[in-house]
Amino acid sequence: MMRLLSLLAALLVSGQAAAEDVTVRVTTPAGEPVAHAVVSLPGALPASPADVVHEMAQEDLRFDPFVLVVPQGAEVVFPNRDRVRHHVYSFARDNAFELELYGREQERSVVFDAQGNVPIGCNIHDNMIAYIRVVDTPHAVVTNADGVAVLEGVAAGPVTVWHPYANAENNRLVLDAPADGSTLDVTLDVHGRR
């Protein structure tokens, strides 16, 4: 309850700061919060990429984060923080890449030019999996552990909610934005890894 109140307070503060903020909360039909969902609204990308470093680290034989959302043309670095080496790859149609065995001292990065979903895995460690979502809008946020994503200063438009395991067409839902900046509750059915 305290958390909810503080969240509401934060929303009020941010509402005062920006013209249009959208808060989206994603839950399963059972009411569980859905993390790692990408919530996006349409918007124009700036001409030159922002100077932001996108990182898909490998640590403890896991990718971190599980879902990374990047704008089109962004470069993603794949730092290896494990003692073992990894062989990161993706067979995504337009963003396929393969970073053959490399250790923690070796820096690797990939530029994703095509928007779309890029499942990435490690050829050595079958259980390692992560998703990079390449979008053509600056307004895209991954839901936190509470299933909440806040988009600040967005223009009006349909809200797209994507999750790698969503039981929906192309793993996404497209919804109308809320009318007066209130919270959009999205119910998304997700499954486990196949």
Place this chain on the structure above:
Amino acid sequence: MRFRSLRTKLAVIYAGLFALVMLAAAAASFYTVQRNATRLVQDEMAAMAAVFDRIWALNARQMGDAADILSRDFGFRAAVATRDVPTIESALDNLRQRFEFDIAFVIDQQGQAIGAGDILSGETIRLIETSLEARETPGGVVVLDGSAFHAVARPVRAPDHVGWVVFAYSLSSQGLNDLTELSAIPLEARLFWSAGDAGWQASRSDGDDWRNLLGETPGEQDVGYSLDREHLVSAIAVDSLSDTMSAVLVLQYPVAQAMAPFRTMMLGLLAAGLAGLAIILVGSWLIARGLSRPLQALEAAAGRLAKGEATSVAAPGQDEISRLAHSFNTMGEQIAAREKRITHLALHDPETGLANLQALEQAVRDLSDQGEAEQVFAIAVGIDRFHQVRGAIGFALSSQMIVDLAARLEQVCPDVCLGRVATDSIGLVLRAEHAATVEAVARQIVDLANTPVTLRDEPVDLHATIGIASLADTRQAGLTVIECAGVAIDQARQAQQRFARFDGTAYGDPTRKLSLMSRMSAGLSAGDLYLSYQPKYDFRTRSIRSCEALIRWEDPERGFIGPDDFIPMAEETGHILPLTEWVLDRAIADQVRLKAAGFDIQIAINISGRLISDPRFIDTALDRLRGRAGRICFEITETAVIDNPDQALAQMERLREAGIVIAIDDYGSGLSSLAYLRSIPAEELKIDKAFVLNLDESREDRLLVKSTIDLAHSLGLKVVAEGVETAESVAVLAGMGADYAQGYHIGRPVPLGDFLASLKGRSGDPDQRPASRAAS
């Protein structure tokens, strides 16, 4: 169940019981063997099922391992992810050949089967895909193009799920039979599957024949019999690749084959059972025969004994039956002895030990059976006055006398049958060609039987009379020949002879007598009997004032039957009472008629001596004669009083008091006791006609009659003279002072009509007739 023979009964019961036990034992053995055999086969099948399970699992793992390796190969994953079909197909081909799989394919994310040719329809793929999603390591039966396969599927992840790699080998009968070759028993295996409601299907066209092997729900069946009970069936549920399909592996084993090793044992059991049964049947029969044989012998002997034959049974051994036979023999001997004694008693006179009447009658029958009846004779030797002799010398000596006489007779006639036929007579039965021969023998006997015997050293006079009869005599007499001889003794005695031949004519016919009596009773009703009246002439009034009623019988067939012919018989047979009552009624009625015609006549009736002492008769007579005092006279002979004087006199006193006139009839012919003359309350005395008939010629008769009249008068009795046939007699009697005369001269007995007519004829001059007779 009822048996007619003990042997059958024992044999059937023994054999039945033994057979029952044998049958039970055989059934138990059969059941046990059958069960053990079934269990052995079932165990084998269960073991086989376990083996199959392992092989199945092994195959699944082998395929799974291969699929795992392939699905994780980076190059293969890249090929699948990028849908590099030729690469995928070549990789699948490579692996299929290496592991000898029948089918290998990949289902990609577009739902396309790569490397499977065209055996997979889109629908099948979707079905398989849907089923695979929920499984960890999917594997199981899949049906492709109508054939069953054992398949495994592994996901291809790159790293996201991009498809399934599927390996499969055919579950054709060949493949299954390879499996069953591992079994020690010749099993056959078939795979059945059921998708949805389609029912069970088999992988081969001959699956229909297998259908009856399956239970209702094959998957739940462990090991059991097929529906037609000709196979043992084990159904093993196996995994199916598709959720909507179930599959079972059915192992079957023909029962006949399963039981073949035990058949020899069964046959052995059966043979042993049959042999045992045969031995039991024969043994039971032998035992039963051993038991029943002596019993049958006993039964037959008992039958012979019942018929009176002498019999005995062999009684070997010491058992109960032998003892029974022994007892039976003893019983038979005792019965024979007793019978002999009884027969002896029955046929012998216990007093003298001589044969008795029955024995002699048997001898007569035997003799008559041997030849002509005319040649069979009986001689009866009757000791005269035996009762008196016995009274004099005692029973013992009189018996001895008979024994001595019999001994003498035996000396004369050694070959004849001799016996005591009555207390005082010895009978002899013999066969002779002529009666003369027998009479000669009789004469010899006469001499012997009239010679004194010596009893206790004292000579005792012996007199005997001999009667002879032939079997021919018995025909008309209705007696046995011995009885006829006895009658002949009586006839000889009557004739004052020492011996006589039986006189059938003199004896008459007793049966005829009886029929005469029934005829008489009928005649009374029919009016064949009537009364005739004979007048009595009253000397004092010179008129007819009384008469005697005499019974007459005019039989329509036999003609006139004299009173002497039926009155004595009526007395002997008891018919005299109704006859006398009838006479009484008739006389009273006739008296009434006479009175009506103007004649007051007293009627005398002859009353049998037997009736006088019978109170019943007196009662009925008094009843009938009430009011007729002095009008009826009862004529009674003195003999009536002799047998029972007190009773007779008392009854006569009753009659006299009632005014019945009593006349003593036939006086002078019998005992004519003066004592009775005094005591009988009579009013009249009738002098017997024997004294009156010759009154004219006999001086003695005249004296007797005169003195009798005087005696009667002096006792206050009136005198009736009977048998008055001449006028002279009438005159003499009148002179002697007789009161009444009766006889032909006075009037013959005539029926009532004639009697009335004669009375009327006299009425003009009552004295005329006797007087005129007297005068003439």
